[in-house]
Amino acid sequence: MADEPKAPQSPESPKPDSAGAKSAPPTAPASAEAAPFPAAKPAAPARPAPPPPKPPVVMQIPLDNDLTKRYREQFGAAILDAIEDRKQPYLVIAATQLAEIARYSRDVEKFDLLEDYTAVDWPRREKRFDLIAILYSFPHNMRLRLKIPLAADETAASLVEIWPTANWLEREIFDMFGISFNGHPDMKRILLPEEWQGHPLRKDYDILQQDTAWVRENLGIASGQ
Amino acid sequence: MQDDAAQNQTLLGADELVLNMGPQHPSTHGVLRVKLKLDGERVRGTECVIGYLHRGVEKIAENRSYQQFAPYVDRMDYVAAVSNGLGYCEAVEKLLNVEAPPRAKVIRTIMTELQRIASHLIWLGTHALDIGALTPLFYCLREREEILKIFEKYCGARLTTHAFRIGGLQYEAYDSFEKDVERFCKDFERRIQEYVDLLTGNSIWIGRTRNVGVLSAEECIALGASGPVLRASGVKWDLRKAQPYAAYDQYKFEIPVGTNGDTYDRYMVRMEEMRQSRLICLQAIENIPAGPIMGKVGKVLKPPAGEIYHSIEAPKGILGYYIVSDGTTQPYRVRIRPPSFINLQALDKMARGHLVADVVAIIGTLDIVLGEVDR
Numbered sequence: 001m002a003d004e005p006k007a008p009q010s011p012e013s014p015k016p017d018s019a020g021a022k023s024a025p026p027t028a029p030a031s032a033e034a035a036p037f038p039a040a041k042p043a044a045p046a047r048p049a050p051p052p053p054k055p056p057v058v059m060q061i062p063l064d065n066d067l068t069k070r071y072r073e074q075f076g077a078a079i080l081d082a083i084e085d086r087k088q089p090y091l092v093i094a095a096t097q098l099a100e101i102a103r104y105s106r107d108v109e110k111f112d113l114l115e116d117y118t119a120v121d122w123p124r125r126e127k128r129f130d131l132i133a134i135l136y137s138f139p140h141n142m143r144l145r146l147k148i149p150l151a152a153d154e155t156a157a158s159l160v161e162i163w164p165t166a167n168w169l170e171r172e173i174f175d176m177f178g179i180s181f182n183g184h185p186d187m188k189r190i191l192l193p194e195e196w197q198g199h200p201l202r203k204d205y206d207i208l209q210q211d212t213a214w215v216r217e218n219l220g221i222a223s224g225q
Numbered sequence: 226m227q228d229d230a231a232q233n234q235t236l237l238g239a240d241e242l243v244l245n246m247g248p249q250h251p252s253t254h255g256v257l258r259v260k261l262k263l264d265g266e267r268v269r270g271t272e273c274v275i276g277y278l279h280r281g282v283e284k285i286a287e288n289r290s291y292q293q294f295a296p297y298v299d300r301m302d303y304v305a306a307v308s309n310g311l312g313y314c315e316a317v318e319k320l321l322n323v324e325a326p327p328r329a330k331v332i333r334t335i336m337t338e339l340q341r342i343a344s345h346l347i348w349l350g351t352h353a354l355d356i357g358a359l360t361p362l363f364y365c366l367r368e369r370e371e372i373l374k375i376f377e378k379y380c381g382a383r384l385t386t387h388a389f390r391i392g393g394l395q396y397e398a399y400d401s402f403e404k405d406v407e408r409f410c411k412d413f414e415r416r417i418q419e420y421v422d423l424l425t426g427n428s429i430w431i432g433r434t435r436n437v438g439v440l441s442a443e444e445c446i447a448l449g450a451s452g453p454v455l456r457a458s459g460v461k462w463d464l465r466k467a468q469p470y471a472a473y474d475q476y477k478f479e480i481p482v483g484t485n486g487d488t489y490d491r492y493m494v495r496m497e498e499m500r501q502s503r504l505i506c507l508q509a510i511e512n513i514p515a516g517p518i519m520g521k522v523g524k525v526l527k528p529p530a531g532e533i534y535h536s537i538e539a540p541k542g543i544l545g546y547y548i549v550s551d552g553t554t555q556p557y558r559v560r561i562r563p564p565s566f567i568n569l570q571a572l573d574k575m576a577r578g579h580l581v582a583d584v585v586a587i588i589g590t591l592d593i594v595l596g597e598v599d600r
Contacts (some may be wrong), residue, residue, distance in 0.1 A: 085533070113449060120549055176283075
């Protein structure tokens with residue numbers, strides 16, 4: 001893939017076997033358990049020792065290439081982290097500097113296309129949401145993701161001025177997650193009805209949940225289903 | 226909406242009229258509602274009201290296993306289900322760090338290119354119908370039928386095919402697969418000429434499409450418009466070339482581009498894309514490598530925690546999947562970047578200053594599928 005170039009070839013770059021479905025190579029504790037009773041081994045072939053807990057495979061490696069250096073020089077502490085996951089780079093940035101970093105990305109680093117803009121909900125985290133901006137650069141043929149952690153009561157700066165395509169994308173994030181954007185020209189729901197209560201892609205919104213009152217009133221379905 | 230006084234002055238000093246187009250309107254290709262702000266018959270502004278077909282696909286994904294979710298993606302862009310499936314399967318494969326075997330990749334490429342032709346045929350037929358040319362629709366459906374027959378023989382389904390699996394393919398190509406594809410491709414050259422005869426030099430067609438809905442390259446990029454819309458504005462860019470996936474790096478093909486970025490150019494670009502897809506299919510069937518069709522993936526998929534973004538050049542533009550795994554069998558988050566949704570955003574820019582009848586042409590030329598816009 002011509003995507004993210006110049007990935008530092010880290011020696012401990014994990015190459016896990018497919019799917020992690022096969023059990024990890026047996027480690028010491030598993031064999032040690034059977035060691036004191038070697039005679040018992042053939043007697044119980046049908047009940048193998050429970051597989052040892054697999055060590056979690058870590059795909060995220062810190063990234064420190066020219067691109068991240070330039071970002072760090074420009075914005076210092078606002079670049080919270082730079083990570084490469086499966087050869088795709090992303091920067092974790094502070095929401096306070098979002099607009100400046102976005103403008104810099106477009107004008108200086110030539111990430112001229114905002115390919116996608118979305119969010120992920122992590123309800124147990126201190127900062128509940130991650131905004132994810134996926135940038136693409138036509139001149140460099142590469143992608144960069146910006147990850148913006150955001151607390152539940154925080155708002156983010158709108159990127160509509162920088163990439164007009166953010167207009168509907170931000171409305172969709174607002175619709176699905178309830179994150180609002182400062183300076184958006186038309187901050188309202190886009191896919192769901194405007195009077196709808198709740199934001200479906202939040203993790204505490206159950207898959208069967210819906211705005212029963214709205215459904216009853218507007219669709220005339222008494223049970224709400 | 227522009228607020229400056231001169232802009233708000235209508236031609237005859239009458240009030241502006243707000244007209245609802247859709248959601249039940251044949252030319253909106255589904256349940257799209259457009260609020261048109263009109264000065265006489267001139268469009269002053271548009272506002273799309275969407276969501277009528279919203280099914281919460283992304284929420285469903287979080288409650289299904291990786292394999293269980295695969296058939297759902299077919300139901301977004303339901304006239305190009307195979308392309309949706311390719312994007313999803315490849316994204317999950319990347320998340321798992323596995324690769325489909327070469328044979329599977331080539332068969333996937335053939336199927337996806339056939340699907341591109343089928344999708345463009347539906348576009349051509351309905352777009353021409355909207356503008357008033359009735360005949361091409363029948364021709365287009367005739368050829369599309371041949372493609373759907375190949376799909377049906379391959380996997381038993383015609384529209385929502387679920388043709389691919391994560392890691393490769395479930396079904397081996399049937400005995401006369403290559404022969405069927407070859408017969409279609411050989412025949413199709415002549416068929417494209419028939420559409421060209423009907424439309425390309427037709428003065429009504431030219432009158433209705435030239436200089437209608439013009440987008441410059443800069444506007445396309447700013448609005449995120451991709452696929453044939455972007456290429457018609459003169460940007461020679463195609464993900465199949467820029468970041469090859471499946472087996473596209475093995476085949477020779479051209480990226481057609483337009484110059485004016487109007488409806489006519491988008492028509493020409495899509496016509497040429499069908500010819501190029503045909504060439505890719507012909508090259509691919511010549512040499513389908515032998516070997517397994519399924520890669521090494523387990524029955525239970527548990528991708529290591531992390532995230533991936535993978536996008537492909539679907540018939541309508543960039544189709545991207547952003548998947549977050551938390552190490553369990555179900556995705557933590559699946560975000561689908563739908564090309565139709567983002568291309569539709571350009572409607573307002575394209576329609577301003579045109580007549581109501583042109584809005585019909587512009588919606589047609591954007592080639593949207595509401596199943597994908599609303600998800």
